[in-house]
Amino acid sequence: MKNANVAVSKFLSYILRHQPERIGLSLDPAGWTSVDALIECAARNGKRLTREQIVGIVEMSDKQRFSLSEDGNQIRANQGHSVNIDLGLAPVEPPEQLYHGTATRFLTSILKEGLQPKNRHHVHLSLDVETAIAVGQRHGSPAVLAISSRRMSAEGHLFYCSANGVWLTDAVPPRYLDVK
Ligand code: HQG
Numbered sequence: 336m337k338n339a340n341v342a343v344s345k346f347l348s349y350i351l352r353h354q355p356e357r358i359g360l361s362l363d364p365a366g367w368t369s370v371d372a373l374i375e376c377a378a379r380n381g382k383r384l385t386r387e388q389i390v391g392i393v394e395m396s397d398k399q400r401f402s403l404s405e406d407g408n409q410i411r412a413n414q415g416h417s418v419n420i421d422l423g424l425a426p427v428e429p430p431e432q433l434y435h436g437t438a439t440r441f442l443t444s445i446l447k448e449g450l451q452p453k454n455r456h457h458v459h460l461s462l463d464v465e466t467a468i469a470v471g472q473r474h475g476s477p478a479v480l481a482i483s484s485r486r487m488s489a490e491g492h493l494f495y496c497s498a499n500g501v502w503l504t505d506a507v508p509p510r511y512l513d514v515k
Contacts, residue, residue: 336395344392346382348400351412358382366411366420370403373410399499414497417454424495424503429484433460433502434515436471439478442514450480450507457495457503460484464515479515487511 336344350373355362358376362368370386377384389410393401403410414422435450435458450458461467464479471477487507488494495503 336392336397340388340392340395343384343388344396344400346377347389347392347410348412348415350377351401351410352416353418355418362411362418362420364421365423366416366418367404367409368411370408370410402498413499414457414459414501414503416456422495422497424497426493427496429488429494429502429504430462431483431485433462433482433484434464434467435460435480435482435507436467436469437478437480438471438474439476441474442478445480446509446512446514449509449512450482452506457505458507460502460504462500462502481513481515482507483511483513 350358350360351362351366351368355368358380360368360372360376370389373389374384374386390403390407393403393410399413400415401410401412416422437445452458459470460482461470467479468477471479484494484502484504487504492504492507497503
């Protein structure tokens with residue numbers, strides 16, 4: 336993605352996941368908002384966006400961070416929220432194992448307390464080790480944890496898969512974790 340688009344994508348993540356009120360925007364209970372309202376509120380706050388730019392970012396986002404409604408009038412972030420919305424995802428049976436990338440300096444605490452969602456609604460897990468390494472690198476020297484997701488599910492923990500293939504669960508107790 337071009338640098339200008341990366342900046343807009345970060346702005347959209349910030350507004351649609353964390354701080355819609357910062358530009359006077361409101362999200363519906365499932366996290367959707369109108370593209371026109373988004374453009375208007377952003378403009379009132381000195382950020383010029385066009386519909387074409389937004390549609391381009393939704394389509395080109397390397398991680399498919401956003402979805403547009405079928406008519407193209409509504410937009411939401413696919414995951415990663417800290418605002419109080421419910422994505423309305425149905426629980427699904429996870430694969431045998433999922434992975435979580437973190438920083439080595441968090442390992443002691445994680446192995447003691449388990450994985451916590453911190454500022455987000457869910458703990459984020461990925462299907463493959465490569466993605467987990469990339470996620471972990473954002474925080475420092477990366478470490479990867481393997482999660483016994485099928486066993487967790489059998490023991491009553493719910494899993495969800497977001498529109499962009501990120502696996503979500505409320506928390507992961509230490510007994511389901513293994514350092515890779
Ligand atoms: C850590 C990005 C100490 C956890 C990514 C992580 C992902 C603990 C950090 C998405 C802990 C929270 C989410 C404990 C968890 N003790 N540390 N008990 N439990 N942690 O950013 O998973 O680019 O909220 O390991 O690609 O890194 O934004 O979560 O290191 O998909 O679309 O606390 O964000 O996507 O960090 O990343 P984050 P995350 P986007």
